[in-house]
Amino acid sequence: MIQLFLPLNFLGFVYREIRRALTDLENMLGLLTRKPLITDKENAQQLTIQNANIEFKNVNFGYHSSRAILKQLSFTIKAGSKVAVVGASGAGKSTLARLLYRFYDINSGAICIDGQDIRNITLHSLRQAIAIVPQDTVLFNTSIRENIAYGRPDATAAEIDHAIEMAHLTPFISSLDKGDQTLVGERGLKVSGGEKQRIAIARAILKKSPILIFDEATSALDSHSEQAILNAMREVANNHTSLVIAHRLSTITDADTILVMQAGELVEQGSHTQLLALDGEYARMWQLQQTQAKN
Numbered sequence: 001m002i003q004l005f006l007p008l009n010f011l012g013f014v015y016r017e018i019r020r021a022l023t024d025l026e027n028m029l030g031l032l033t034r035k036p037l038i039t040d041k042e043n044a045q046q047l048t049i050q051n052a053n054i055e056f057k058n059v060n061f062g063y064h065s066s067r068a069i070l071k072q073l074s075f076t077i078k079a080g081s082k083v084a085v086v087g088a089s090g091a092g093k094s095t096l097a098r099l100l101y102r103f104y105d106i107n108s109g110a111i112c113i114d115g116q117d118i119r120n121i122t123l124h125s126l127r128q129a130i131a132i133v134p135q136d137t138v139l140f141n142t143s144i145r146e147n148i149a150y151g152r153p154d155a156t157a158a159e160i161d162h163a164i165e166m167a168h169l170t171p172f173i174s175s176l177d178k179g180d181q182t183l184v185g186e187r188g189l190k191v192s193g194g195e196k197q198r199i200a201i202a203r204a205i206l207k208k209s210p211i212l213i214f215d216e217a218t219s220a221l222d223s224h225s226e227q228a229i230l231n232a233m234r235e236v237a238n239n240h241t242s243l244v245i246a247h248r249l250s251t252i253t254d255a256d257t258i259l260v261m262q263a264g265e266l267v268e269q270g271s272h273t274q275l276l277a278l279d280g281e282y283a284r285m286w287q288l289q290q291t292q293a294k295n
Protein backbone atom coordinates (compact mmCIF):
# COMPACT_ATOMS: atom_id res chain seq x y z
CA MET A 1 0.00 0.00 0.00
CA ILE A 2 2.78 2.43 0.96
CA GLN A 3 4.35 1.76 -2.46
CA LEU A 4 1.21 3.19 -4.08
CA PHE A 5 0.65 6.05 -1.57
CA LEU A 6 3.96 7.89 -2.18
CA PRO A 7 3.71 8.18 -5.99
CA LEU A 8 0.00 9.14 -5.76
CA ASN A 9 0.79 11.76 -3.14
CA PHE A 10 3.52 13.14 -5.43
CA LEU A 11 1.12 13.22 -8.40
CA GLY A 12 -1.34 15.21 -6.26
CA PHE A 13 1.40 17.71 -5.43
CA VAL A 14 2.34 18.11 -9.12
CA TYR A 15 -1.34 18.58 -10.05
CA ARG A 16 -1.79 21.36 -7.44
CA GLU A 17 1.41 23.14 -8.57
CA ILE A 18 0.31 23.06 -12.23
CA ARG A 19 -3.13 24.41 -11.30
CA ARG A 20 -1.55 27.25 -9.29
CA ALA A 21 0.80 28.12 -12.16
CA LEU A 22 -2.13 28.19 -14.61
CA THR A 23 -4.10 30.48 -12.27
CA ASP A 24 -1.08 32.84 -12.02
CA LEU A 25 -0.78 32.84 -15.80
CA GLU A 26 -4.48 33.57 -16.15
CA ASN A 27 -4.22 36.49 -13.71
CA MET A 28 -1.19 37.83 -15.56
CA LEU A 29 -2.93 37.61 -18.94
CA GLY A 30 -5.94 39.31 -17.35
CA LEU A 31 -3.70 42.19 -16.26
CA LEU A 32 -2.13 42.46 -19.70
CA THR A 33 -5.48 42.67 -21.44
CA ARG A 34 -7.03 45.06 -18.90
CA LYS A 35 -7.74 48.43 -20.45
CA PRO A 36 -5.87 51.36 -18.86
CA LEU A 37 -8.22 53.55 -16.81
CA ILE A 38 -7.09 56.75 -18.43
CA THR A 39 -7.00 56.91 -22.20
CA ASP A 40 -7.24 59.54 -24.91
CA LYS A 41 -10.75 60.64 -25.69
CA GLU A 42 -11.88 60.31 -29.29
CA ASN A 43 -10.76 63.46 -31.15
CA ALA A 44 -8.36 64.39 -28.33
CA GLN A 45 -6.34 67.47 -29.30
CA GLN A 46 -2.67 68.27 -28.82
CA LEU A 47 -2.11 70.60 -25.88
CA THR A 48 -1.20 74.06 -27.10
CA ILE A 49 0.95 75.84 -24.56
CA GLN A 50 0.71 79.61 -24.62
CA ASN A 51 2.20 80.46 -21.23
CA ALA A 52 1.30 77.43 -19.04
CA ASN A 53 -1.43 78.88 -16.83
CA ILE A 54 -2.99 76.13 -14.66
CA GLU A 55 -6.49 76.26 -13.25
CA PHE A 56 -8.33 73.87 -10.90
CA LYS A 57 -12.07 74.69 -10.99
CA ASN A 58 -14.37 73.19 -8.32
CA VAL A 59 -12.48 69.89 -8.43
CA ASN A 60 -14.01 66.91 -6.60
CA PHE A 61 -12.20 63.61 -6.52
CA GLY A 62 -12.10 60.27 -4.68
CA TYR A 63 -10.02 57.16 -5.42
CA HIS A 64 -13.19 55.20 -4.61
CA SER A 65 -16.78 56.42 -4.82
CA SER A 66 -17.24 55.74 -1.10
CA ARG A 67 -14.68 58.32 0.02
CA ALA A 68 -14.23 61.89 -1.19
CA ILE A 69 -10.59 62.99 -1.08
CA LEU A 70 -10.60 66.45 -2.71
CA LYS A 71 -13.60 68.68 -2.17
CA GLN A 72 -14.56 71.71 -4.28
CA LEU A 73 -10.98 72.69 -4.88
CA SER A 74 -10.39 75.89 -6.86
CA PHE A 75 -7.11 77.70 -7.40
CA THR A 76 -4.91 79.09 -10.16
CA ILE A 77 -1.20 78.68 -10.75
CA LYS A 78 -0.43 81.74 -12.83
CA ALA A 79 1.92 81.26 -15.76
CA GLY A 80 5.53 81.27 -14.59
CA SER A 81 4.66 81.38 -10.90
CA LYS A 82 5.57 79.00 -8.09
CA VAL A 83 2.73 77.58 -6.01
CA ALA A 84 3.43 75.42 -2.96
CA VAL A 85 0.94 73.04 -1.35
CA VAL A 86 1.23 72.34 2.36
CA GLY A 87 -0.88 70.41 4.87
CA ALA A 88 -0.80 67.44 7.20
CA SER A 89 -0.06 63.95 5.92
CA GLY A 90 -3.08 62.63 4.02
CA ALA A 91 -4.49 66.13 3.30
CA GLY A 92 -4.40 65.42 -0.46
CA LYS A 93 -1.23 67.21 -1.61
CA SER A 94 0.18 64.41 -3.78
CA THR A 95 -3.30 63.67 -5.11
CA LEU A 96 -3.35 67.18 -6.64
CA ALA A 97 -0.16 66.41 -8.55
CA ARG A 98 -1.47 63.01 -9.70
CA LEU A 99 -4.61 64.66 -11.07
CA LEU A 100 -2.66 67.32 -12.96
CA TYR A 101 -0.57 64.55 -14.59
CA ARG A 102 -3.89 62.75 -15.24
CA PHE A 103 -3.12 59.49 -13.50
CA TYR A 104 -6.81 59.66 -12.55
CA ASP A 105 -9.80 61.58 -13.85
CA ILE A 106 -11.69 63.87 -11.51
CA ASN A 107 -15.33 63.23 -10.52
CA SER A 108 -16.51 66.76 -11.26
CA GLY A 109 -15.13 70.20 -12.01
CA ALA A 110 -12.26 70.83 -14.42
CA ILE A 111 -8.47 71.10 -14.58
CA CYS A 112 -7.32 73.37 -17.40
CA ILE A 113 -3.96 74.33 -18.83
CA ASP A 114 -4.10 77.54 -20.85
CA GLY A 115 -7.87 77.16 -20.99
CA GLN A 116 -7.81 73.56 -22.30
CA ASP A 117 -9.51 70.90 -20.15
CA ILE A 118 -6.87 68.17 -19.68
CA ARG A 119 -9.50 65.48 -20.42
CA ASN A 120 -9.77 66.83 -23.98
CA ILE A 121 -6.08 66.70 -24.82
CA THR A 122 -3.82 63.75 -25.62
CA LEU A 123 -2.07 62.14 -22.66
CA HIS A 124 1.20 62.28 -24.58
CA SER A 125 1.10 66.03 -25.15
CA LEU A 126 -0.05 66.62 -21.54
CA ARG A 127 2.77 64.55 -20.04
CA GLN A 128 5.34 66.08 -22.38
CA ALA A 129 4.39 69.46 -20.94
CA ILE A 130 5.02 68.39 -17.33
CA ALA A 131 8.30 67.37 -15.70
CA ILE A 132 8.13 65.67 -12.32
CA VAL A 133 10.82 65.62 -9.65
CA PRO A 134 9.61 62.79 -7.40
CA GLN A 135 10.37 62.25 -3.72
CA ASP A 136 12.49 59.23 -4.43
CA THR A 137 14.16 58.98 -7.81
CA VAL A 138 14.97 55.64 -9.38
CA LEU A 139 18.52 55.45 -10.69
CA PHE A 140 19.53 52.93 -13.35
CA ASN A 141 22.74 50.88 -13.16
CA THR A 142 24.65 53.15 -15.48
CA SER A 143 26.67 56.38 -15.35
CA ILE A 144 25.41 59.59 -13.71
CA ARG A 145 25.49 61.27 -17.11
CA GLU A 146 23.36 58.58 -18.75
CA ASN A 147 20.99 58.70 -15.81
CA ILE A 148 20.47 62.41 -16.39
CA ALA A 149 20.10 62.12 -20.16
CA TYR A 150 17.92 59.01 -20.39
CA GLY A 151 14.67 60.91 -20.93
CA ARG A 152 16.14 62.91 -23.81
CA PRO A 153 18.30 60.63 -26.00
CA ASP A 154 18.67 63.52 -28.47
CA ALA A 155 20.10 65.95 -25.88
CA THR A 156 23.40 67.52 -26.91
CA ALA A 157 26.50 67.34 -24.69
CA ALA A 158 26.17 71.09 -24.06
CA GLU A 159 22.54 70.70 -22.93
CA ILE A 160 23.50 67.90 -20.50
CA ASP A 161 26.38 69.99 -19.11
CA HIS A 162 24.01 72.93 -18.66
CA ALA A 163 21.45 70.75 -16.80
CA ILE A 164 24.23 69.46 -14.49
CA GLU A 165 25.31 73.03 -13.76
CA MET A 166 21.76 74.32 -13.19
CA ALA A 167 20.96 71.41 -10.86
CA HIS A 168 24.02 72.30 -8.73
CA LEU A 169 25.54 68.87 -9.34
CA THR A 170 28.96 70.13 -10.45
CA PRO A 171 30.70 70.08 -7.03
CA PHE A 172 29.42 66.55 -6.32
CA ILE A 173 30.42 65.23 -9.76
CA SER A 174 33.86 66.91 -9.58
CA SER A 175 34.54 65.13 -6.29
CA LEU A 176 34.27 61.72 -8.00
CA ASP A 177 37.33 60.12 -9.66
CA LYS A 178 35.36 59.21 -12.77
CA GLY A 179 33.21 62.36 -12.73
CA ASP A 180 29.90 62.02 -14.55
CA GLN A 181 30.98 58.61 -15.87
CA THR A 182 30.73 57.17 -12.34
CA LEU A 183 28.35 54.24 -12.18
CA VAL A 184 25.35 54.65 -9.88
CA GLY A 185 22.25 52.59 -9.11
CA GLU A 186 22.05 49.41 -7.09
CA ARG A 187 25.40 48.09 -8.26
CA GLY A 188 27.22 51.42 -8.36
CA LEU A 189 27.96 54.35 -6.11
CA LYS A 190 25.48 54.91 -3.29
CA VAL A 191 23.95 58.31 -3.89
CA SER A 192 22.35 60.32 -1.07
CA GLY A 193 18.69 61.39 -1.11
CA GLY A 194 19.68 65.00 -1.82
CA GLU A 195 21.99 64.04 -4.71
CA LYS A 196 19.27 61.83 -6.18
CA GLN A 197 16.79 64.71 -6.12
CA ARG A 198 19.31 66.93 -7.88
CA ILE A 199 19.79 64.25 -10.56
CA ALA A 200 15.99 64.31 -10.95
CA ILE A 201 16.08 68.12 -11.22
CA ALA A 202 18.72 67.84 -13.97
CA ARG A 203 16.45 65.35 -15.81
CA ALA A 204 13.55 67.77 -15.47
CA ILE A 205 15.65 70.65 -16.84
CA LEU A 206 16.61 68.51 -19.86
CA LYS A 207 12.97 67.61 -20.52
CA LYS A 208 12.31 71.30 -21.26
CA SER A 209 8.69 71.11 -20.13
CA PRO A 210 6.95 74.39 -19.28
CA ILE A 211 5.37 72.91 -16.11
CA LEU A 212 7.26 71.44 -13.17
CA ILE A 213 5.93 69.36 -10.28
CA PHE A 214 8.36 69.06 -7.40
CA ASP A 215 7.55 66.56 -4.66
CA GLU A 216 9.79 67.41 -1.75
CA ALA A 217 11.33 64.43 0.05
CA THR A 218 9.63 63.76 3.39
CA SER A 219 12.80 62.49 4.99
CA ALA A 220 14.91 65.29 6.41
CA LEU A 221 18.06 66.04 4.42
CA ASP A 222 21.19 67.52 5.95
CA SER A 223 21.17 71.30 5.68
CA HIS A 224 23.91 71.32 3.01
CA SER A 225 21.89 68.99 0.71
CA GLU A 226 18.72 70.90 1.39
CA GLN A 227 20.37 74.21 0.50
CA ALA A 228 21.80 72.74 -2.73
CA ILE A 229 18.32 71.48 -3.72
CA LEU A 230 16.74 74.82 -2.91
CA ASN A 231 19.29 76.65 -5.03
CA ALA A 232 18.72 74.22 -7.89
CA MET A 233 14.95 74.56 -7.57
CA ARG A 234 15.08 78.36 -7.59
CA GLU A 235 16.98 78.32 -10.89
CA VAL A 236 14.55 75.86 -12.46
CA ALA A 237 11.45 77.60 -11.15
CA ASN A 238 12.56 80.78 -12.92
CA ASN A 239 11.37 79.51 -16.27
CA HIS A 240 8.61 77.10 -15.28
CA THR A 241 5.10 77.21 -13.90
CA SER A 242 5.73 75.16 -10.76
CA LEU A 243 3.71 73.20 -8.25
CA VAL A 244 5.73 72.26 -5.17
CA ILE A 245 4.44 69.70 -2.68
CA ALA A 246 6.18 70.75 0.49
CA HIS A 247 6.70 69.11 3.86
CA ARG A 248 9.07 71.64 5.38
CA LEU A 249 7.62 75.14 5.36
CA SER A 250 11.11 76.67 5.54
CA THR A 251 11.73 75.54 1.93
CA ILE A 252 8.79 77.39 0.37
CA THR A 253 8.72 80.78 2.08
CA ASP A 254 9.56 82.35 -1.31
CA ALA A 255 6.60 80.76 -3.16
CA ASP A 256 4.28 83.22 -4.93
CA THR A 257 1.28 81.47 -3.39
CA ILE A 258 1.03 78.84 -0.68
CA LEU A 259 -2.08 76.63 -0.64
CA VAL A 260 -2.95 75.23 2.77
CA MET A 261 -4.90 71.97 2.61
CA GLN A 262 -6.82 70.22 5.35
CA ALA A 263 -8.66 66.93 4.75
CA GLY A 264 -9.00 67.58 1.00
CA GLU A 265 -10.12 71.18 1.31
CA LEU A 266 -8.31 74.40 0.63
CA VAL A 267 -8.49 76.30 3.91
CA GLU A 268 -6.08 79.20 3.30
CA GLN A 269 -4.01 80.66 0.48
CA GLY A 270 -1.55 83.53 0.18
CA SER A 271 2.13 84.39 0.44
CA HIS A 272 4.19 83.35 3.48
CA THR A 273 3.89 86.85 4.98
CA GLN A 274 0.15 87.08 4.28
CA LEU A 275 -0.49 83.68 5.85
CA LEU A 276 1.53 84.48 8.95
CA ALA A 277 -0.46 87.71 9.34
CA LEU A 278 -3.69 85.71 9.00
CA ASP A 279 -2.66 83.82 12.12
CA GLY A 280 -4.57 80.68 11.12
CA GLU A 281 -3.62 77.10 10.21
CA TYR A 282 -0.43 78.04 8.33
CA ALA A 283 0.79 80.23 11.19
CA ARG A 284 0.13 77.34 13.57
CA MET A 285 2.09 74.89 11.37
CA TRP A 286 4.92 77.43 11.04
CA GLN A 287 5.18 77.87 14.82
CA LEU A 288 5.19 74.12 15.32
CA GLN A 289 7.96 73.51 12.77
CA GLN A 290 10.03 76.39 14.15
CA THR A 291 9.78 74.93 17.65
CA GLN A 292 10.67 71.43 16.38
CA ALA A 293 13.70 72.81 14.51
CA LYS A 294 15.03 74.39 17.72
CA ASN A 295 14.73 71.17 19.75
Ligand code: ATP
Residues within 6 Å of the ligand: 063, 064, 069, 087, 088, 089, 090, 091, 092, 093, 094, 095, 096
Ligand atom coordinates in the same frame (compact mmCIF):
# COMPACT_ATOMS: atom_id res chain seq x y z
P1 ATP B 1 1.70 62.91 2.54
O1 ATP B 1 2.14 64.24 3.06
O2 ATP B 1 1.73 61.87 3.61
O3 ATP B 1 2.40 62.50 1.28
P2 ATP B 1 -0.66 63.82 1.08
O4 ATP B 1 -1.22 65.08 1.62
O5 ATP B 1 0.19 63.92 -0.14
O6 ATP B 1 0.12 63.03 2.23
P3 ATP B 1 -2.29 62.02 -0.49
O7 ATP B 1 -1.21 61.06 -0.84
O8 ATP B 1 -2.74 62.96 -1.56
O9 ATP B 1 -1.90 62.85 0.82
O10 ATP B 1 -3.53 61.18 0.03
C1 ATP B 1 -4.77 61.77 0.37
C2 ATP B 1 -5.71 60.68 0.83
O11 ATP B 1 -5.96 59.79 -0.24
C3 ATP B 1 -5.13 59.83 1.98
O12 ATP B 1 -6.17 59.60 2.90
C4 ATP B 1 -4.73 58.54 1.31
O13 ATP B 1 -4.90 57.46 2.18
C5 ATP B 1 -5.69 58.44 0.13
N1 ATP B 1 -5.03 57.77 -1.02
C6 ATP B 1 -3.87 58.12 -1.59
N2 ATP B 1 -3.60 57.31 -2.64
C7 ATP B 1 -4.62 56.42 -2.72
C8 ATP B 1 -4.93 55.33 -3.59
N3 ATP B 1 -4.12 55.00 -4.60
N4 ATP B 1 -6.07 54.65 -3.36
C9 ATP B 1 -6.89 54.98 -2.34
N5 ATP B 1 -6.67 56.00 -1.48
C10 ATP B 1 -5.55 56.73 -1.67
